[in-house]
Amino acid sequence: MKCVRSPNGIKNLDKNAAGEEMGNNPVRKASDNQINKEEISKEIMIGQNLEEDPGFELLKRIINGNTGFNCEHYKEAHFRRRINLRVRATNSESYGAYLKLLKKDRQEYEFLLDALTVNVSEFFRNPETFKIIEKEVIPSLVKYRSGSLTRSIRIWSAGCAAGEEAYSLAILLHRTLKTDFNRYRIRIIGTDIDAQSLEKAKKGIYDENSLKNLDPDTKERYFLKQGDRYRVIDEFKNITQFKHHDLISNPRTDHFDLIVCRNVMIYFKKEIQEQLQLNFYKALEKGGFFIIGKSETLLGTAPNLFRPYNTRERLYIKEI
Numbered sequence: 001m002k003c004v005r006s007p008n009g010i011k012n013l014d015k016n017a018a019g020e021e022m023g024n025n026p027v028r029k030a031s032d033n034q035i036n037k038e039e040i041s042k043e044i045m046i047g048q049n050l051e052e053d054p055g056f057e058l059l060k061r062i063i064n065g066n067t068g069f070n071c072e073h074y075k076e077a078h079f080r081r082r083i084n085l086r087v088r089a090t091n092s093e094s095y096g097a098y099l100k101l102l103k104k105d106r107q108e109y110e111f112l113l114d115a116l117t118v119n120v121s122e123f124f125r126n127p128e129t130f131k132i133i134e135k136e137v138i139p140s141l142v143k144y145r146s147g148s149l150t151r152s153i154r155i156w157s158a159g160c161a162a163g164e165e166a167y168s169l170a171i172l173l174h175r176t177l178k179t180d181f182n183r184y185r186i187r188i189i190g191t192d193i194d195a196q197s198l199e200k201a202k203k204g205i206y207d208e209n210s211l212k213n214l215d216p217d218t219k220e221r222y223f224l225k226q227g228d229r230y231r232v233i234d235e236f237k238n239i240t241q242f243k244h245h246d247l248i249s250n251p252r253t254d255h256f257d258l259i260v261c262r263n264v265m266i267y268f269k270k271e272i273q274e275q276l277q278l279n280f281y282k283a284l285e286k287g288g289f290f291i292i293g294k295s296e297t298l299l300g301t302a303p304n305l306f307r308p309y310n311t312r313e314r315l316y317i318k319e320i
């Protein structure tokens with residue numbers, strides 16, 4: 001569950017199975033009993049008006065100009081839903097009214113950017129995928145690298161949110177390599193466009209809910225309990241790096257052994273997804289693995305470039 005901070009308080013957004021937010025529904029969830037009928041019908045009215053509101057294009061241009069967040073790359077419906085969240089949360093009657101508020105209140109940009117980048121994640125999200133990574137992908141990488149001089153393993157968690165995915169991979173590597181862990185040069189790079197998430201990733205402190213897929217032994221071995229929160233062990237700080245990076249405007253040219261980009265491309269327009277998949281192909285070592293989200297697919301020329309390894313878990317190999 002993601003919380004969108006709002007000047008009017010904290011608003012929880014439920015996630016449905018596809019990972020899409022439901023908080024955009026003009027009528028908030030039933031448990032939110034503080035909303036009376038009058039407020040509900042006002043929200044519905046705002047929702048209907050927004051559909052025909054011509055201020056949307058101008059708002060997009062202003063957001064782009066003032067934040068560098070390129071709205072044109074994202075699917076319009078998704079983008080509109082996320083902006084509407086803020087329009088409603090601030091009780092703005094139109095996009096124009098919201099624009100005025102943005103001009104007056106610089107902090108609203110922060111709330112807006114937080115809403116635009118969907119940062120929901122958790123440790124071992126889709127545990128079945130991580131089972132395959134642990135049982136097949138990591139042993140294959142280790143075997144491949146064990147004979148090399150440097151024994152280096154390079155992994156990229158692209159769109160890493162607050163680092164849950166990157167640290168999950170660190171746990172799997174540690175579990176597999178055991179006492180050999182320090183004999184390998186492991187680099188797990190987590191990148192994201194959202195500065196706040198990256199700060200959280202660097203701190204590596206999480207609440208209980210983010211760790212709900214972990215068994216007690218794993219929690220105990222890889223985290224230090226601090227009050228009701230959990231901090232990843234320092235050993236992982238040495239092998240992980242979190243960096244600001246926009247996937248669209250800045251393709252990477254490294255040679256990774258494994259690239260994980262899950263639940264990120266789904267928000268982008270089709271042609272952007274195609275380009276990104278080509279970029280990922282170029283950034284992979286020959287024989288390297290590529291994993292995308294369970295509701296994402298390879299597009300354009302990517303299906304001809306990658307060999308399916310496990311289609312159910314959206315796991316592919318760069319063979320040539």
Ligand SMILES: C[S@@+](CC[C@H](N)C(=O)[O-])C[C@H]1O[C@@H](n2cnc3c(N)ncnc32)[C@H](O)[C@@H]1O
Nearest residue numbers: 117118119121159161192193194246247262263
């Ligand atoms: C739903 S999270 C996915 C987190 C993790 N990969 C997972 O599956 O649990 C999507 C992340 O993509 C990031 N993102 C969105 N647009 C991006 C871009 N252009 N470049 C890099 N990251 C981006 C968001 O900030 C967000 O943290």
